Amino acid sequence: MPELPEVETTRRGITPFIADQEITEVRLRHTRLRVPVPADLPDRLTGARLGTPRRRAKYLLLPLENAPGTLLWHLGMSGSLRIARVGEAPKKHDHIDLVLESGRVLRYHDPRRFGFVDWLQADAARDSRLSHLGPEPLSDAFTGERLYRLSRGRRMAVKPFLMDNRVVVGVGNIYAAEALFIAGIDPRRAASRIARVRFDRLAAAAREVLAAAITQGGTTLRDFVSGQGEPGYFAQRLNVYGREGKPCRRCGALLKRVALGQRASVYCPVCQR
């Protein structure tokens, strides 16, 4: 379920259960993820102690405490991490267990297997998957000025531009659509043809929807990590995502859908220009 808010919710949810915990056993059931699970992962992790999880973009970083090295975990399209108990039988698509000394298990579930876990030896920031990433959307470095500057000469549609990890990380298909609605910008509009002041609004809108969604993730945190079930994906009211053909909540016009960069994009033909 991972857009940035889900990844952040996951990070917060698992942290109290895994920080400072020793890994007593690694159980691999399916190792053919998007990147094959490193064969030596059990050897490296068994007996090691986990530190405090961090997040960069949609990546979770699980550093070890007393040894160099970090787990780089991406949930892909359908991955989830949750806390289970030892002895709790794995279900279909539960591919990886990290058994902890507490008797809990950090369990990875991923039907589509677009996610992966990899081992980073030392300097995580140097990894090619992380080094090119733009700023976090909730950081001060993400501004309308940045969007404006990077968009000059870019003819691509603004929606895929906003989803470009070099521009800003963590704005996935759902939140890009929602941010563009709030900012009143047509997702098809060429990035180069958007004025500075409108990018200010767009940056603020992206920040706003992501922050709100993270706050909401918090409300379902307990259920999420204890494995009572998935959180209702979005308790949040979405304005456009998944609402093709329905009336715009602001003006009543019927929402339209277009494909941009292979991704569905729903928008209001009246409110978004």
Next chain:
DNA sequence: CGTGGACCCTGTCGGC
């Protein structure tokens, strides 16, 4: 270099 398309894999849903 910028851009658009294919692709990795499984599950679900809507139309016929």
Next chain:
DNA sequence: TGCCGACAGGGTCCAC
């Protein structure tokens, strides 16, 4: 009821 195609939260790679 059953089959089949379209589509799904992401990211990388490859032609043009």
